[in-house]
Amino acid sequence: MAYYEKCIETVVEQLDKFNPEKDSPEQFLETVSTSLQTLSAQTQAFILEVLSGCLQYQRLLTIVVDAFYVRDGRLCLWADYSLFEVICYLATFQLDELGFQLFCNIIKSQPLDKMCKVPRSTYQLPKEQQLLEITKRYNRRKAEELLLRANMEEMRCAVPRSRGEPLVQDSKKQPRLQFGPRILKTPKLTFYKPNDDVPVKLNTAAILREGALYQRQVEKELQRVDQLVDGAGDFSEFLEWQKRMQAKDREEQLAAGECRRLQGKLSHEEAILARQHLMQENKQKANQKKEETAELMQQYAERRLQEERSMKELVEQVLETQKNVKVAQTKLLKVRQQIVQEVIEESRELLQRSTEAAKEEQRQRCELISQLRALEMQPTRKGKLVDLTQIPGYGLEGEMSIVELRERLALLKESQRREEEEKRDQIIQGKRAKSQELQNTVEQISLCRAAMGRSAALRWEEKKALSVGPGAPCQDERVLELQRRIEEKAAERHKQAALLHVSAPRAARPKPRAQLEAQHWLELERSRERRLRALQQEGSACGPARRLEAA
Template identity: 65%
Template sequence: MTYYGKCVEIVIEQLNKFRPERDRPEQFLEAAAVSFQTLSPQKQAFVLEVLSGCLEYRKLLKVVVDAFYVRDGRLCLGSDYSLFEVTCYLAAFQLEELGFQLFCKIIRSQPAVLMHKFLRFFFNPLNLCSWIQDEWSLLFEKSHVKENWIDLLMRWQPEVQVLIDQLQKVLASQAPLPKAKTKATEPREFSLTVPRPRAIPMPEPVPVLAKPRPVPGSTYQSPKEQQQLEMVKRYNRWKAEELLLKTNVQELRCAMPRSRGEPPRKGSKVKPRLRAPPQIRRTPKLTFYRPDHVPVKLNTAAILREGALYQRQVEKELQRVDQLVDGAGDFSEFLEWQKKMQAQDLEERLAAGVCRRLQGKLSHEEAVLARQNLVQENKQRAGQKKEETAELMQQCAERRLQEERAAKELVGQVMEAQKNVKVAQAKLLKGRRQTAQEVMEESRELLQHVAEATTEEQKRRCEAIFQLRALETQPRRQGKLVDLTQIPGHGLEGEMSVVELRERLALRREAGQRSEEEKRDRIIRAQRAKSQELRDAVEQIALCRAAMGRAAALRWEEKKGRSVLPAENERVRELQRRLEERAAERRRQEALLHVSAPRAPRPKPRAQLEAQHWLEQEQSRERRLRALQRECAARNAA
């Protein structure tokens, strides 16, 4: 049993190393065969046969093992996955060649609990004849699965059931091991070194601190400017809430239903009322007011930039007036020509839009024709593919028969090589005993050397400790007092005492504070002058904006009066003719092939929104075109 157990352990170790997303089975087997050269020929042949089979039928084995973990093996470890794969392969593909006795030896060499659970699940007739057969039939032919694997497992099911009963008896006979009584821990006192008594230090004099300056009253009071800003903010908020409340009241009055005796308003449709609506309550949170003109805060850069822009426009206009006064020409003719060219450009853009829509419809018709041609080509390719598949299945069956014959020959060779196992085992035991004796002698010598080195290190540490303690017992010199008013007398230029140095630093600090206050005053004056300039620039910008707004309104009214109609050209007529030809060709192709037009895929929510958006754009464009046509007709009639 130990022999087969070691073989199975080698196979499990190799399967754990295999990664299907990184390794290829052929290369992995070649690398594994190199590592198996130290094994005996019989053991090497058995391990290679089982490993190659597990890799070849990995999908079939994965179906059974995954289902076992889901149903009966929920308490089993994930590290035993490869063990269940090897057991499933031996039971499904090698039971006939190995024989039942050898199969029982291999099973008994593994943990009885795991083998009992897995064999009871795998050899259950209800599982074999139902879902296992169906899952395997998805990977191989149904007749091949039933004849070669399922029927074979059902024939061996009575003998395997006897083996399962024997494993159950072994599990029942195993009594639980008694727990050894642990010895209680006996507490011991710590062997600590008694510390030497410390000398009481002299008390240090308590330093006398200078009296601090009182906190100024402005620290906990907000400045007057901030208080004024808060008052202005509260007043503005109160005015905005009052205006908002008035607006909400007016809108609620508009939303209130009219009374029974009140006549309907002009232009409104009278709808049948089923029941009286409930009374509308006024709440401060219900707001419908949306201001039209929201004030925009401009920073300094924006104000200066906009002021410079209007200044350049004013200078440019003054230059133009001076040129006109001097006798320069007018741009009225140029403006009329420009308007005419813009009308032509608009007409061309509208015609281009019509062309794009016609081209889209034309490309749709061509796509339908291409799809019909593709369906016909796919039918021809499907017929060729079926013929090629039949030939490949026949070749696969022949190759499988050859592999089965080679496997039987390999099993015969393995059985012959098994006879020389005992002699090899005796030689291996003798070599291991000699190696063990040599290792024990080497370890004894190494332990002796380590003990000697440890003793020398302990002596060296003791001597170092004695020297440190002797240094600690020597007396130390105390520091001398320092006089801050005394000059050091090093002979340096500008040498002074510490007290004089502190006084000079205090004077330098006061001079720096005075310079900072003067600089702060200059900055405040510059900021006030700059703010006055900005206020003037804002007033000028407001005047320029009003003038520009009036000019823009006049231009918009003038532009609104003009209208341009798209005219048909040769390109549009050519696209319409091609579109009619493609539609007629598609209908003729459908009649010949007797197939219905391809159904458009169901649009997704986002596609529906996009389609609705473009439909609305098309409708609005058509409405605008009809309105322009009516205006032009009315203008011509006038």
């Protein structure tokens, strides 16, 4: 792939350099061949052949590529014009020589977005979503119609009775008085619910993979049951050991949580100390910066005096050099006039040679045109009639007429059609069997999912019951060490704050952010202590019940 990509890239690069108004194809190909001497002979031949073909049929390729840009390539870049010309030439004139497989390799070596067109289905919504949108639009239109009808009924029935209007009469009932507008109930609106229970379709690989997973789990469970039937050991000791280890793990988790809390508090104290140290360092750096700034200003003044002196000397030197410039300009003018005279004489000689060469070329063209016209004026033979039922008689084995050949081809196509139909039937039967097998696998997967969901719910309940365990986190060495370091950092912080209070009175009052952080850490520590007490009480209450369940 990389070989063809490099070759096509070289052809496109050279084709971009060609200018039909200034360059001739023969000279351009010669210069390209000299520039490709470092490549192998096979690569040079391929590049030169493709390049010469593109130059020969450039007018035809231009028509095809322009039509492509007008019709389907509106979003393509004009910088890829030469690349499309090369691909068009290969597909039109070199496909038989290259072969379909080699042509496919050349196409695959190019960028995919330039060679292939991203299908229409990419910009279309799925069928389920389109169905939902249609249902929503239908429901909305139906609701608007019903609402408009109800409003029209209300407006028609809400017109008050005029003073001269007679009483409402009825042929079967007595006349009754009409005291006001008649109120009608609006019809009940009916909304069609969209079809939300659209089943999720799984592909064949997902169904088979999940079915194999559940099958392995079932086989493991059956092996475990067989081992128990064959007399395997009881799991009561293992369960007790597991409970002890789980309790130990819970204690370690609580201790780790306490360590994390203390580490956070320690980092908070260290951050306060670092901030205090940084304030002292900033003060020292500010004093040092002032001293350095004064030294730099003094050095800058001295440097400015030196630059003014050097500028005065430079002005004097420039005035001296301006006097010598006029003499040099006169000498340069004489030399340029002499060079112009020589160039004019050489251009005259070259113009004379070019006119002679053009006359010779024109004469050769006239001779060639006269020869071509003489060839066209020669009489041509007319072809004879061909009998399709006659055997050519070349003496070859199995020789036949065209009619017989057509009949045999028709019989061969008929036999191929029958074989295709048989294969199609076999494929359909195989698909049906496979779909039935997949359906059985899906049913088995649904059953396994339901069972796994129930077992997961039971395990979650057990884990939730065991999550509240007895005992407080053990005061191990890590916790004690962290508490000792926090106390040391707090004492150091108070001492540093006292020093800062003496050195800078304005920094004695703590900032609001520091107060908020201290209050946050205090509340966090209190909530931790309350939570530990609650865990201890619940653990002491739930301990006998848990031991009874284990028994």
